[in-house]
Amino acid sequence: MSSTLVLPGGTWTLGDRTVTRFGYGAMQLAGPWVMGPPKDRDEALAVLREAANSGITHIDTAETYGPRVVNDLIREALHPYAADLLIATKVGGRRDAQGGWPAARTPDELRRQIDDNLETLGLDALDLVHLRLGDASGTVPEDIEEAFGTLVDLQRQGVIRHLGVSNATAEQVAQAQSIAQIVSVQNRYNLANRGDDDLIDRLAAKGIAYIPFFPLGGFSPLQSDALSGVATRLGSTPLSVALAWLLHRSPNILLIPGTSSTAHLRENIAGSRLTLVEEDLRELDGIAG
Numbered sequence: 239m240s241s242t243l244v245l246p247g248g249t250w251t252l253g254d255r256t257v258t259r260f261g262y263g264a265m266q267l268a269g270p271w272v273m274g275p276p277k278d279r280d281e282a283l284a285v286l287r288e289a290a291n292s293g294i295t296h297i298d299t300a301e302t303y304g305p306r307v308v309n310d311l312i313r314e315a316l317h318p319y320a321a322d323l324l325i326a327t328k329v330g331g332r333r334d335a336q337g338g339w340p341a342a343r344t345p346d347e348l349r350r351q352i353d354d355n356l357e358t359l360g361l362d363a364l365d366l367v368h369l370r371l372g373d374a375s376g377t378v379p380e381d382i383e384e385a386f387g388t389l390v391d392l393q394r395q396g397v398i399r400h401l402g403v404s405n406a407t408a409e410q411v412a413q414a415q416s417i418a419q420i421v422s423v424q425n426r427y428n429l430a431n432r433g434d435d436d437l438i439d440r441l442a443a444k445g446i447a448y449i450p451f452f453p454l455g456g457f458s459p460l461q462s463d464a465l466s467g468v469a470t471r472l473g474s475t476p477l478s479v480a481l482a483w484l485l486h487r488s489p490n491i492l493l494i495p496g497t498s499s500t501a502h503l504r505e506n507i508a509g510s511r512l513t514l515v516e517e518d519l520r521e522l523d524g525i526a527g
Contacts, residue, residue: 245293246510247485250447250492252366253400253421257324259485260510261296262289262503263451263494267311268304271337275307276498286315288500290323292507298449298494300328301354302339309358317360326422327355328404330370330385339374343385352392363397368404368424369414376426377407382414390418408437422447422492429465429480430457432526442490449492453480461525468521478509483522486514
């Protein structure tokens with residue numbers, strides 16, 4: 239059962255579900271390179287329970303994390319799940335023997351991935367499924383009608399409740415919206431990488447969530463120095479400032495920072511409560527150039 243702790247950012251409505259804007263991304267619970275079991279299984283389970291006890295109601299995962307490892311941990315730590323907990327997962331890829339992330343988006347591959355997620359999480363229906371597009375290097379322009387249509391068919395069958403897209407171009411987001419309702423987009427975005435600014439604003443106007451990943455990914459040395467300077471002035475950390483800025487950027491932004499440490503999870507929650515004044519925001523907005 240989650241506590242009554244008020245998390246930074248308040249809440250957002252995903253379809254028919256209300257979730258905390260501050261969520262938790264479970265990818266780091268797997269072993270090195272997101273392969274194999276965690277170094278400390280007990281701590282991994284403790285992190286998940288700490289997230290739930292902190293009031294977090296949005297956990298992001300994927301069957302490819304491990305693979306299977308992270309979903310198994312979520313089930314062991316939290317099943318039977320609290321009624322207010324939403325678990326979001328991703329399909330559209332697999333892991334190879336070298337730890338790569340090749341695409342797997344044929345109808346048969348997607349159906350198998352949905353079945354695998356249902357099995358490992360111990361669910362009859364998945365709360366939210368993102369269709370993962372592109373590749374490890376980023377977005378790739380491609381038609382998504384067949385792949386997304388497969389998930390829509392599974393939604394009609396009752397094994398998926400809500401749909402979203404991940405690692406998607408603006409055109410792919412629009413194509414998905416032309417096929418069925420989506421409740422979220424999960425893309426790379428942060429202070430230094432703001433290519434989705436217009437998309438975020440358009441989604442906000444339609445009540446669709448935007449879930450950024452890699453809050454500190456892709457910074458140049460100068461950008462990192464600029465962020466560190468603001469963090470030092472505020473007596474905080476670069477990650478805390480980056481997360482607080484994301485919460486301020488738009489009300490439809492949901493955070494899923496990941497960690498394999500309970501202490502670090504608490505630090506992320508506390509740091510995201512940081513208050514940014516206009517001077518801070520002007521300086522931070524200049525980081526992207």
